[in-house]
Amino acid sequence: MNAVSEPILSIQNLNKTFADGFQALKNINLEIQKGEIIALLGPNGAGKTTLISTICGIVQATSGKVTVAGYDITRDYRKTRSIIGLVPQELTTESFETVWNTLVFSRGLFGKKANSAHIEKVLKALSLWDKKDNMLMTLSGGMKRRVLIAKALSHEPAVLFLDEPTAGVDVSLRKDMWKIVQELKGDGVTIILTTHYIEEAEEIADRVGVINAGEIILVEDKTELMSKLGKKQVSLDLCDPLATIPQSLAGYSLELSENKDQLTYTFDSSGDRTGITSLLDDLKAADIYFRDLNTTQSSLEDIFVNLVEESS
Amino acid sequence: MNFYAVMAIYKFEMARTRRTLVQSIVAPVISTSLYFIVFGAAIGSRITEVGGVSYGAFIVPGLIMLNLLMHSISNASFGIYFPKFIGTVYEVLSAPVSTVEVVLGYVGAAATKSIILGLIILATATLFIPLRIEHPLIMLLFIFLTSITFSLLGFILGIWADNFEKLSVVPSLIITPLVFLGGSFYSTDMLPPFWQSVTLFNPVLYLVSGLRWSFYEISEVNVLVSLVCITGFMLLCFSVVLYMFRTGYKLRT
Missing domain, CATH: 3.30.70 (Alpha-Beta Plaits)
Structure with missing residues (x-):
């Protein structure tokens, strides 16, 4: 189905106007290759989360086309959504579930057969193994953030969206997250992350996209961007x-x-x-x-x- | 069919019931027992028989229906409203699941809980009064259809509601009065002619009447009319759910 050179994510002329008339996305065009890490930078309200939510199916696009691994996100939503993992910005977790059960739920929800070995691997990779029987309400904010990442990885996605993954976490945990992201890249996972922390993009991204007022201002290789525009x-x-x-x-x-x-x-x-x-x-x-x-x-x-x- | 997703949602919802066993099962059983004590013993001692059935036995279908309606609505509405409220609904919305699969998971679990509760209420009733069930399969059919239909209604309510007050408005201000005025605890023959006619506009009358027929072969309206009504309402509710998901009503922006 896919040629090797075909981007894993392709966004063409994507627009989103909300019911109140606010245009959150303005003619977005973006292509992302398999295995790369792209950081989307932008101020609050720039449209980063709307863009991610639209690709994941949470927000309905007004116009435009998005394909994931060659599949249309509307027509072939089962295919595209099973490929995508999403870590939301907010720490939204079921308070009374255990860490283990919430991962089992996520894996099943995304259409994958139960696989205890994989869940164990993900929990260990995220240093959550000793918390597997803890109820989510007993975890710290940083641990909950890890659980959200673990949930997104529970169904082995090829594309991972991280919406401000290190917002509100301490420096040590942030560095742990960067390490996890690099390991996922090593496993061939394509990662699209939004962030306010420029150092985060500088540290882990291959390419940087800057989005402001619903428009992508530029997308550039990080090193080239710095040498081109850096003084x-x-x-x-x-x-x-x-x-x-x-x-x-x-x-x-x-x-x-x-x-x-x-x-x-x-x-x-x-x-x-x-x-x-x-x-x-x-x-x-x-x-x-x-x-x-x-x-x-x-x-x-x-x-x-x-x-x-x-x-x- | 994403069978794993259906099972994931279903198991998740059933696990919530296990965590809240007192609220889900014990509380309704206690309140039903109180109904038997108050209505069956206190009032029943003054009303000997209704339609050839002891008053205590007469109210059993009404009590089962009251519990089915209330708990189907509250289980299903809470099941979808709470993820919306705390934000975890993003996971369901971004998952490779169809509307039918989501409904099977959430509504299936809510209806299962109601059916179990209905059967527990029935078992509780046998502790207070001797019961006969003339048509057990029809009884099960009514319990099944009512649980599914009102779980669908609860699901609609949970999607529509954007605060906890709205969530409780329909059960407390609409369903409870309809149940109490729908012949659950009395026969419409006991009412003046005008109010008998008015009661015919109460949809709950058809449910209670149908269920009561399956027990004692006495009914206010023809049992087939009751079955057609509940099936029609179920299809209507399902159509509304399909519409809500297709348009993203209060789910997707």
Whole structure:
């Protein structure tokens, strides 16, 4: 049915307008290849959860087409939904069920025959094995988050949606989650995650999509995105404050700090010439001396903020 | 057919009953026993017979029907409303299941609980009064159809309701009065002619009458009319559920 090169998830001209007239998704087009991790970044209300919910069948699309492994999500919903696992944003669990029973329920619901060995494997992978007989209401928030991931993995999905999987969890657990995601990638699972934590996308994603006001602003390989849009800066702590930047340095894009004791030079690190050597020469020629020097590179967060501001 | 999904939902719902055994089984049995004591012993001592049957025996079909209606509605409505309320319904909505499979799971479990309860009420009744059942298969058919139909109605209610108050409105403000005014505890012959005619518009009369016929071969309306009514109402409820799922009414945005 599928050619090898066919994307595992294809979204074409997807639109969603709610009953109150609010357009949550505007002509979304996106293709995701098998086995990749894509992070969808966007501010609150950007449409990330609506997009995921539409693909999973919780929200009805107004127009457009979505296929998963070549199957249409509306016509072939049984096929597509059995391929997909969803970890929702909210910690929604049945309070009085045990961890084991809730996974058995999820596996059955998604049409899979009972398989204790698989449930055991998932629970152990998520460090939940010793909690298997605990009622869900007795678990901490972080443990409940793991249970939601375990439920989504209980039916062995090929595509996993993680809607803000590390929202509200501590740093240690967040790093555990990243490790789990990398292991799932190793097993060939395609992962689409939404997040507010830029460092999360920076750490684990292969590609980054930025969504704002229902539109995908860009989708780019993470490394390429950072090298394309990332800026590098040199900051110089001056020995003596400067009243103004001398005319001889006007050719450089320099910024003088408010208290006049720091100069910042922004440059393109991917260019053949950065201009740093000549800047240092010209500073010396202008009798401007500095005590310290440090370089910084813009993070994905800076890039994200710039993109959202530009699109607004 | 996603048989595993049907069984998963069914078992999940039945497990909830096991966790709430006192509320699900013990409480209705105690309240039914109280009905027998109050209606059967206290009032029954003043009303010797109705239609050739002792008053205590006469009210048994009505008591069974009261429990079937109330518990079918509350079991099924709670079964779908609670996942909506706490948000776990996302899992059912994103699962590879059809409307029929969801209904089989939720409504099947709710109806099973009601049928078990109905039979327990019947067994409880035998502790208080001697009973005869002329047509046990017809009795089982009425219990089965009523449980399925009102579980479907409860399922509709659970989808429609967006707060706990709405969830209790239909059982307490509509079903309870209909049961009490539908000849559960009296024969419509005891009413003035005008109110006898009014009672004919009460759908519960047809259910109680049909069930009572299966016990004692006495009825207010023809038993076939009762069967046609309950079957018709069941099909109507199922059609409404299909419509709700097809349009995503209060389930999918």
